[in-house]
Amino acid sequence: MIKYPINEPNLSELEKKYVLDVLASNWLSAGGKYTKRFEEKLSNYIGVNYSLAVQSGTAALHLALKAVGVQIGDNVILPNYSCGATISAVLQCGANPVVIDVEKETYGLDANILKDAIIKYSPKVVQLVHIYGYIARDTLEIKEMCKKYGVIFLEDACEALGAEMNNNKPGSFGDISIFSIRSEKMIGVGEGGVVSTSNHKYFSEAIKLASRNAPYRSSDFPYWKKYFYNGEGYNYLLPHLLGAIALAQIERFENEILPKKIYVGEMFRNLFCDDSHFVLQEIVSGSSPCYWLNSIRFTAGNKETVRNLGIYLLSEGIEVRSGFLPLSDMQGFNPVVFGSQDVGHYLYENLLVLPSASRFIESDIQTISEKVNLFLSEVKK
Numbered sequence: 001m002i003k004y005p006i007n008e009p010n011l012s013e014l015e016k017k018y019v020l021d022v023l024a025s026n027w028l029s030a031g032g033k034y035t036k037r038f039e040e041k042l043s044n045y046i047g048v049n050y051s052l053a054v055q056s057g058t059a060a061l062h063l064a065l066k067a068v069g070v071q072i073g074d075n076v077i078l079p080n081y082s083c084g085a086t087i088s089a090v091l092q093c094g095a096n097p098v099v100i101d102v103e104k105e106t107y108g109l110d111a112n113i114l115k116d117a118i119i120k121y122s123p124k125v126v127q128l129v130h131i132y133g134y135i136a137r138d139t140l141e142i143k144e145m146c147k148k149y150g151v152i153f154l155e156d157a158c159e160a161l162g163a164e165m166n167n168n169k170p171g172s173f174g175d176i177s178i179f180s181i182r183s184e185k186m187i188g189v190g191e192g193g194v195v196s197t198s199n200h201k202y203f204s205e206a207i208k209l210a211s212r213n214a215p216y217r218s219s220d221f222p223y224w225k226k227y228f229y230n231g232e233g234y235n236y237l238l239p240h241l242l243g244a245i246a247l248a249q250i251e252r253f254e255n256e257i258l259p260k261k262i263y264v265g266e267m268f269r270n271l272f273c274d275d276s277h278f279v280l281q282e283i284v285s286g287s288s289p290c291y292w293l294n295s296i297r298f299t300a301g302n303k304e305t306v307r308n309l310g311i312y313l314l315s316e317g318i319e320v321r322s323g324f325l326p327l328s329d330m331q332g333f334n335p336v337v338f339g340s341q342d343v344g345h346y347l348y349e350n351l352l353v354l355p356s357a358s359r360f361i362e363s364d365i366q367t368i369s370e371k372v373n374l375f376l377s378e379v380k381k
Contacts, residue, residue, distance in 0.1 A: 003317035004355040004368060007184035007293065010249075010257045018244035025240075030211075032240025038247040042179075042194060045250065046161075046171035050203035051196040053238035053246060054210055057158045057180030060193030061089040063236055064176045065125065067195065067206040068152045070095050074124040075336075077117050079109045080326045081344040082129045086156060087327050087335060090127075097335040098123065099327050101343045105282035108136020110343075111145060117338045118149050125152045130160035130170050132353070133186070133265075133292030137284050139165060143173055152176070158193075161186040162258040162290030171196050186292055187249035187257065189242040210236040258290060260358035265291020267362055268354070271369040272296060277376055293321070295353045296372070303349035305379060310352055312375050318368055323351035 018034055025032075035053050043051040054060050070076060072094030078086050080099040090097040100117050103110040109128045118126070126146050130136050139155075146153035155174025163170050171177040176199065179185075181192035195206050211217060213233025216225035238246070249257065268291070269280055278296040283289055298306055310320040326344040328337045354368055 001317055002314075002319045004319060004360070004364060005357055006319045006321055006353065006355055008357045008359070009183045009188045010252075010260065010358045011245075012248070012252060012256075014252060015245045015248040018248050019241060022241050022244045028241045029239055030237030032243050034247045035238055035240055035243025038243050038250055039194075041247070041250045043196065045253070046157075046169045046177075046196060048172055048177070048196045049198040050200070051194050052203065052206050052210060053181075053243060054193045054195065054236040055238055056191050057178060057182060057185075057193035058085040058089060059210075059234070059236045060178040060180070060195045061085060061154075061156065062092050063206050063210055063234065064154055064178050064195050064202075065089055065093050065095070066209050067197075067202045068125060068154070068176055069205075070124050075121045076125045076127060077114065077121065077123045077338075078127040078327075079129050079344075080328050080337075080341050081107055081131070081324050081347055082156075082327065083158075083324065084327065084330065084333075086127055086129060087333050091333070095124070097327075097333065098338055099335045099341070100338045101341050102131075102347070103137055104343050104346070106134050106137040106284060107131040107281065107347060108134075108138060109142060111138035111141045113339055114138075114142060115145060118145065118151060120338070121336070123151055125154050127154045127156055128174070129156040129158075130163065132281060132295060133160050133163055133261075133290040134281050135160065135163050135165045135170065135284050135287040135289065137282070139173055139284075146175075154178070158185065159292045160290060162253065162261065163288060165284065165287040172198075175199060176202050181246055181249070186261065186290055187246065187253055189238075189245040189249065192238050192242055192246065209233050257358060261291050261356075264356055264358060264360050264365065265289065265294055267360075267365045268294040268356070271365055272372075275373070291356065293353050294356045295323075295351050297347065298350040298352075306350055306352055308379075309372065309375050313354075313368075313371060316371050318371060319355055321353035323348040323353070 157170035158180035
């Protein structure tokens with residue numbers, strides 16, 4: 001039995017109240033008032049003009065790529081250390097994923113490698129991913145690099161809602177950005193995602209494609225045009241029932257949910273920072289993480305030690321995750337692999353993600369820390 005989960009939703013009576021109101025209204029599908037209010041509040045929070053709630057983070061990523069015009073044969077550069085959805089969405093567009101290595105400090109896309117990759121592959125889009133709620137080290141440099149070379153900058157902020165850099169929030173750096181609102185993310189509705197942008201053209205295209213590419217759905221048009229379609233489209237819009245949960249989550253986020261995640265993250269860093277066995281993910285100067293997940297990265301030893309630690313912690317009711325297996329190593333994706341992927345492989349073999357639920361108190365983090373140290377002391381003997 002898992003006593004200390006990696007993460008879990010933070011729910012209250014407000015979510016219940018809004019859901020019951022939706023049930024009473026008898027409108028569960030897309031286009032509900034709660035969803036629209038959520039989109040407005042999220043846009044205001046991150047500092048963009050538009051947001052569109054959809055059914056998953058993966059759908060948001062696919063939609064964002066299509067909205068900016070990614071077509072069959074286009075090149076899209078993305079980090080090798082990331083969730084598989086980042087490459088799956090590229091393949092859904094018929095585009096060519098080009099994976100490059102990440103930097104070791106924050107696990108984000110490495111600008112030093114990216115420049116050469118842009119020159120060689122002339123990508124339509126560069127995807128940057130903020131890992132575990134920490135701002136990627138080279139975010140601002142990559143933003144400027146994309147602008148210089150005329151490349152669309154797509155910011156994957158699925159794990160970083162609530163973080164900041166120079167008083168700006170993830171989701172506001174990219175030409176177009178995405179979030180996940182899956183249950184265990186910073187805010188969660190079960191399954192969901194968001195596309196955000198200040199570019200009206202991209203937003204209009206996203207709405208059209210997410211609504212099956214049916215341009216005459218509103219009451220402004222004759223009813224007999226309702227099922228006219230302008231080509232390929234998707235049924236991606238977030239149902240009203242989940243929009244109600246999303247609205248409650250964003251209304252509670254700044255004052256309730258985020259402070260608890262920050263408390264857990266800071267307590268984690270205080271208890272784990274002085275251990276000689278590992279180092280912690282770096283906080284970029286001028287930034288503050290949201291601490292979606294907390295990890296330890298072993299500086300020495302071997303992957304068997306890391307894996308055995310994970311097995312031991314699971315046996316003690318402490319849930320763990322490994323680092324991401326590099327996308328270049330996954331059969332079936334077959335991306336273009338540019339340069340060495342040494343950092344991605346190092347992270348996969350030497351990183352362990354530990355429980356980070358917002359309900360944890362100091363004694364919970366202390367228990368997890370003690371279990372880790374107990375195992376490592378036994379390994380030394």
